[in-house]
Amino acid sequence: MYLYGIKNKLLKEGRKFKLISKTLEESQYYSKQELQNYQDKHLRKIISHSYNNVPYYKNLFDQIKLKPSDISTQEDLWKVPILTKKDVKENFKQLKAVNASKFLLNEGHTSGTTGTPAHFYRDLYSINFENAIVWRQWQWSKINIGDKMIVCRGNKVKIKEEKNIFWEQNFIQKQLFLSSYYLSDKNLKYYVQAIKKYGPRSLQAYPSTAYVIAKYLQKNNDKIKLNAVFTSSEPIYEFQRRIIEKYFQCKVWDFYGLAERVVSASECKYHNGLHINEEYSVTEIIDDKGQQAQEGFLVGTTLHNYAMPLIRYVTDDYTRINNRKCLCGREHRIIEPIETRKEDMIITKSGGFVSPRLISTVFKELKYISKSQVIQHDFDKFEIKIVPEQGFDNRETSRVIKGFEEIFQDKIDININLVEDIARTKNGKFKRIISNVVKGRV
Numbered sequence: 001m002y003l004y005g006i007k008n009k010l011l012k013e014g015r016k017f018k019l020i021s022k023t024l025e026e027s028q029y030y031s032k033q034e035l036q037n038y039q040d041k042h043l044r045k046i047i048s049h050s051y052n053n054v055p056y057y058k059n060l061f062d063q064i065k066l067k068p069s070d071i072s073t074q075e076d077l078w079k080v081p082i083l084t085k086k087d088v089k090e091n092f093k094q095l096k097a098v099n100a101s102k103f104l105l106n107e108g109h110t111s112g113t114t115g116t117p118a119h120f121y122r123d124l125y126s127i128n129f130e131n132a133i134v135w136r137q138w139q140w141s142k143i144n145i146g147d148k149m150i151v152c153r154g155n156k157v158k159i160k161e162e163k164n165i166f167w168e169q170n171f172i173q174k175q176l177f178l179s180s181y182y183l184s185d186k187n188l189k190y191y192v193q194a195i196k197k198y199g200p201r202s203l204q205a206y207p208s209t210a211y212v213i214a215k216y217l218q219k220n221n222d223k224i225k226l227n228a229v230f231t232s233s234e235p236i237y238e239f240q241r242r243i244i245e246k247y248f249q250c251k252v253w254d255f256y257g258l259a260e261r262v263v264s265a266s267e268c269k270y271h272n273g274l275h276i277n278e279e280y281s282v283t284e285i286i287d288d289k290g291q292q293a294q295e296g297f298l299v300g301t302t303l304h305n306y307a308m309p310l311i312r313y314v315t316d317d318y319t320r321i322n323n324r325k326c327l328c329g330r331e332h333r334i335i336e337p338i339e340t341r342k343e344d345m346i347i348t349k350s351g352g353f354v355s356p357r358l359i360s361t362v363f364k365e366l367k368y369i370s371k372s373q374v375i376q377h378d379f380d381k382f383e384i385k386i387v388p389e390q391g392f393d394n395r396e397t398s399r400v401i402k403g404f405e406e407i408f409q410d411k412i413d414i415n416i417n418l419v420e421d422i423a424r425t426k427n428g429k430f431k432r433i434i435s436n437v438v439k440g441r442v
């Protein structure tokens with residue numbers, strides 16, 4: 001944790017970081033045209049770098065007879081084919097810039113749908129840029145670097161279970177890292193005591209970890225006063241947001257980002273969707289035929305990662321653009337919260353998708369469930385894991401079955417499993433929906 005602290009402090013408070021932050025402070029109020037000019041300028045640079053230094057792009061461009069000068073603005077980007085996760089895996093070495101050794105390389109990780117970790121090279125500038133984007137949102141919420149913060153995400157934390165210590169301090173950056181793997185009813189009282197004793201101004205968490213702590217507070221008629229809760233990495237549901245905001249007595253500020261570092265979006269103080277951080281990348285939305293659309297999968301082109309520039313990388317994340325103008329005055333486009341990742345979608349026989357939000361409405365009506373997880377084994381075969389609370393009975397079970405039958409309007413086979421707990425993934429994330437059908441067939 002000490003080394004982590006030093007490294008992060010250098011990254012978060014270094015000279016480059018400060019310069020980028022200053023630019024981002026101004027660019028947040030750029031007009032649409034100014035934003036586009038900024039993007040096009042950086043796009044031309046990264047396209048030319050990709051052609052000259054990245055073997056994959058040199059080959060690709062030559063093959064389709066494309067010259068870097070053919071792409072002078074983002075309107076020309078369609079000329080470059082979409083890059084998939086599979087393309088990246090198969091051409092990993094060729095996607096690394098040959099002059100990348102002069103950059104500091106840092107590998108980002110994602111666990112992907114197959115569970116195989118995928119790595120991405122990142123250079124120092126792009127890491128600084130990412131941090132500055134994150135910090136810009138903290139400033140919107142009036143949180144400053146150096147304000148005490150609790151972090152409860154997938155970080156490795158050295159715990160001392162026999163002493164009921166499930167956290168570790170990062171003294172350098174004034175953060176208390178809580179392990180997200182021990183959040184059981186038995187341990188939560190120690191977690192809550194530790195948070196109160198630490199006296200943080202904010203919490204950075206997965207929606208599911210913040211929710212578990214908030215639910216514990218609710219059950220014990222307790223509250224912790226914070227100034228902001230920052231969530232990311234999992235879709236956030238309305239029922240989670242409501243409880244988190246009530247028991248931490250502050251707003252939730254959701255952030256969207258991904259290990260590939262090609263799209264990011266931040267909720268502003270109006271909390272009505274997320275502003276795409278246009279300075280970070282060129283973000284597009286495409287439908288399943290690969291056409292530009294208002295609703296579909298996010299596609300991103302980095303503007304700053306020269307170590308491994310990904311151009312038109314298609315993500316698994318599904319959303320839609322909201323054309324409303326935000327009251328905050330920023331011209332950055334707004335996307336709806338990403339509640340659907342390809343791997344979390346339930347797929348129907350006809351090839352349609354069922355939104356996780358619809359599934360969550362079934363559970364909303366239930367009073368005595370502390371956690372649930374839906375696993376789709378086949379089109380019509382579901383397993384529902386439920387961690388019941390005292391008071392849970394057959395009536396609740398019937399409600400779940402009825403709710404599912406209403407959604408699918410078909411004969412489906414539902415197997416309800418009452419369990420003591422539901423495991424998190426290797427990264428400490430909680431998956432509310434797992435579809436084995438999507439993985440196998442789409």
Ligand SMILES: [Zn+2]
Pocket residue numbers: 268269270275326327328329330
């Ligand atoms: Zn706004």
